[in-house]
Amino acid sequence: MFLKRLDRYIAKTVLSTTLLVLLVLVGLFLFFTFIEELDEIGKGNYSTYHALNYVFMMTPRRTYEFFPIAALLGSLLGLGLLSNNSELTVMRASGVSIMRIGWSLIKVGLALMVLVILLGESVAPYAEQKAKNMRALAQSGQSALNTRHGLWARDGNNFIHIRRPDVGGQLEEVTFYAFDKEQRLQQLTTASSAFYYDKQWVLEDIAQTHINGNQITGERLTWQERSEFPTPNLINVLTMEPSHLSTPELYRYIDYLQQNNLHAAPYELSFWYRMIYPLTTIVSIFLALPFVFGSLRSVAVGQRILVGTLLGIVFYALNQVMGHSALLYGINPLFSALLPTLLFFMLALLLMRRIF
Structure with a gap:
């Protein structure tokens, strides 16, 4: 009973901070996207309404992309709040291990991840394809429709x-x-x-x-x-982009391209990114533990945000570099998609050794 209450309390705290971070990250990105779209207004029939509609329809895709980073920042903030209020100290004094607290953290992350994956597999591909089609057609003034x-x-x-x-x-x-x-x-x-x-x-x-x-x-x-x-x-x-397809459709399309000896690398890379998405999310959450129980356990919230933001930027940049390298130099797509997550997992293990 005690552990169930503990799970609910940690879940409530981390859920609120993760959703807040996700809202801020997606909101900032959409704001800057709209600023960029202002330069496009006036091309063909493209208007402010089209720009706003484009930004709105891109929201599901950005939510899916930013969730692992939001999970890291949200976990850092949520556990940081518990640490600053000495609640983590009380939990540890009650016999609750760090790994048990980490499991409570991962459970709420997994629940959120399932919802985000459903969003990314159902709404996001359709909305992104419709947004880009609408944008291209409005700017070109031509009548065209892209379908599967x-x-x-x-x-x-x-x-x-x-x-x-x-x-x-x-x-x-x-x-x-x-x-x-x-x-x-x-x-x-x-x-x-x-x-x-x-x-x-x-x-x-x-x-x-x-x-x-x-x-x-x-x-x-x-x-x-x-x-x-x-x-x-x-x-x-x-042209149909990998992000316009759900994972089953992406798998079938890759098979079709390979059977016809067509270039499938961008689609394979996107497929493997999606396959390791749950692992990436879990590693992001796991990485928060050593920073809260280790060297950052007594620092201010602002410093935790800075650390989490820097880690998120490094992870995002590493993903981009590996993705482009895979397409440029013919690196195995699975290796390119998996390497950033493995490096962060090794970093988390290295940091965890210091607090045991």
């Missing part, structure tokens, strides 16, 4: 479907639908691939079908130039 089944675009009475848009301008499985003013299909053109050259799209391996009343004719062409395409910049923005 490819990119759709409209140019007058022509509709274009790109099954596999690829960043950099190389496209595969492109289909054109040409309608007349009465919205009757006049021509169907399919191309196995397309690339941008000299301000024109060049289609390759083309099958073309002409519909004229009840008469249907077809022909095959080696190549053809077309101009009624979305711009390469728009295609780059609307």
Whole structure:
């Protein structure tokens, strides 16, 4: 009974500080994002409403990304408050071990983590994709839609479907639908691939079908130039990014890319980051223990915030460096995703040895 009450008390304290830190971190990021978006207002149809909508729809993704750092800072603050009020000293005098207190801390972190993962797997991919699509379309003034089944675009009475848009301008499985003013299909053109050259799209391996009343004719062409395409910049923005997919969808997409000998490294890196996300969160919480029971047990709250913030910045920067290095130098994605978490886990173990 005593330990259950202890768990609830620690959970209540740490939960409040973690949520507060998460709110501050996400709020600051969204504020600076909105400041950046102010420079984009006026491009095409992009307005203040679009900027605010973009910032709002990015909230689930930022919540997911910042949670491990918020868990570290929130744990430092929560345990720091208990330490400053001598409550941790009373717990230790009652026979409660540091590891038992740490387990109480991890349990509340795991409960929050489950909610954040559900948010990151369900709401965040859809909201981020919708936000970036809305932003790109408003700025470009073009009509286009990105879905999990490819990119759709409209140019007058022509509709274009790109099954596999690829960043950099190389496209595969492109289909054109040409309608007349009465919205009757006049021509169907399919191309196995397309690339941008000299301000024109060049289609390759083309099958073309002409519909004229009840008469249907077809022909095959080696190549053809077309101009009624979305711009390469728009295609780059609307290309399906790893963050636009849930983890099961990401796994299936990686399998699809590998089977077709396509570049899958960015998607594999994102997949492994998600796989180790629970471990990253637990390590972040565990890292708070030696700072509260060790050298920082008697320092002010402000110093704990500084230490936690510096650790969070280092962890975030290390993740970014390893991620870019993996893509640049062909480093194993699992190793790149796991290394920052392992280094912080080793740091936590090293610091914990000093308090036992």
